[in-house]
Amino acid sequence: MAAQDIAPSIDVHDLSYKFPDGSSGLKEVFLHLPPGSRTLLIGANGAGKTTLLRLLSGKRMAPSNTVSISGIDPFKEGLEGVTYLGLEWVLNPIVRTDIDVPTLLASVGGDYYSDRRDELVQILDIDLAWRMHAVSDGERRRVQLAMGLLRPWTVLLLDEITVDLDLLSRSNFLGFLKRETQKRKCTIVYATHILDNLAQWPTHLVHMSLGKVKKWGSMTEFDLVTDTKDRVVTGNSQLGELVLKWLQEDLDERGPRNGKAGQGKTYESLEGKGGYGNENSARLEK
Numbered sequence: 482m483a484a485q486d487i488a489p490s491i492d493v494h495d496l497s498y499k500f501p502d503g504s505s506g507l508k509e510v511f512l513h514l515p516p517g518s519r520t521l522l523i524g525a526n527g528a529g530k531t532t533l534l535r536l537l538s539g540k541r542m543a544p545s546n547t548v549s550i551s552g553i554d555p556f557k558e559g560l561e562g563v564t565y566l567g568l569e570w571v572l573n574p575i576v577r578t579d580i581d582v583p584t585l586l587a588s589v590g591g592d593y594y595s596d597r598r599d600e601l602v603q604i605l606d607i608d609l610a611w612r613m614h615a616v617s618d619g620e621r622r623r624v625q626l627a628m629g630l631l632r633p634w635t636v637l638l639l640d641e642i643t644v645d646l647d648l649l650s651r652s653n654f655l656g657f658l659k660r661e662t663q664k665r666k667c668t669i670v671y672a673t674h675i676l677d678n679l680a681q682w683p684t685h686l687v688h689m690s691l692g693k694v695k696k697w698g699s700m701t702e703f704d705l706v707t708d709t710k711d712r713v714v715t716g717n718s719q720l721g722e723l724v725l726k727w728l729q730e731d732l733d734e735r736g737p738r739n740g741k742a743g744q745g746k747t748y749e750s751l752e753g754k755g756g757y758g759n760e761n762s763a764r765l766e767k
């Protein structure tokens with residue numbers, strides 16, 4: 482079967498990663514996300530979600546033979562169709578200049594993919610008369626999402642960038658993504674802290690903590706049962722309760738960040754090392 486006949490699968494095999502400063506980013510991660518899946522990446526702040534998404538996208542180099550998307554290493558081969566939308570993309574200054582929406586959309590292929598452009602403009606409720614220096618944060622984000630999703634990607638790696646969207650816009654946006662996986666050959670991994678009204682969206686969950694994948698599997702494996710039409714029979718509260726339980730367990734396992742038992746610094750340990758309670762703070766008080 483030709484590669485384009487099936488959606489990409491995402492495989493991670495024994496992936497450990499250290500940052501350039503030597504600190505540990507990921508430890509022994511294994512994952513298999515099947516073709517056409519919609520995965521929610523769940524974990525506390527600092528759990529390693531962005532680090533994993535950047536490695537999957539090829540933006541950071543993973544060790545050989547640890548990451549493959551449909552059998553291809555995204556860093557080595559610069560895979561066509563892998564779209565990573567994260568914070569640095571959001572911060573691109575062009576979307577704050579005095580520029581109009583049609584010009585921006587045309588700059589990313591809007592005229593070529595005119596059907597997708599028109600659908601995204603409608604779903605994200607974008608006013609083509611907006612000028613980007615004079616829109617709200619949420620309006621700007623909607624235009625950015627239209628830009629990022631315009632080309633028909635096959636793998637979408639989404640690092641929570643929907644925080645500025647109102648509830649209805651976010652719901653329409655997630656509905657659009659779900660339909661994409663149902664009508665095209667594509668696969669999504671979405672890191673988010675916002676679980677409102679999301680129980681019907683994912684096919685898989687990945688739970689990360691301290692750079693490790695603690696659990697992963699299909700919604701059914703987490704007892705969040707789906708019916709034959711791919712809908713989760715259990716409600717939003719079950720997903721929210723499961724994630725709250727995970728985060729509390731993670732916090733209990735890690736211990737207090739700045740306490741004696743924790744791994745972090747205490748105010749006492751910072752004293753006399755250019756930290757707190759020394760001449761620097763006295764200077765600030767003047």
Ligand SMILES: Nc1ncnc2c1ncn2[C@@H]1O[C@H](COP(=O)(O)OP(=O)(O)OP(=O)(O)O)[C@@H](O)[C@H]1O
Binds near residue numbers: 504527528531533
């Ligand atoms: N360039 C870097 N060098 C060293 N450590 C880093 C670097 N980038 C991130 N880290 C550390 O790696 C850990 C994981 O960060 P990461 O951004 O992947 O977390 P996250 O799960 O995406 O968190 P959040 O939910 O806050 O976005 C954090 O403890 C962070 O401090």
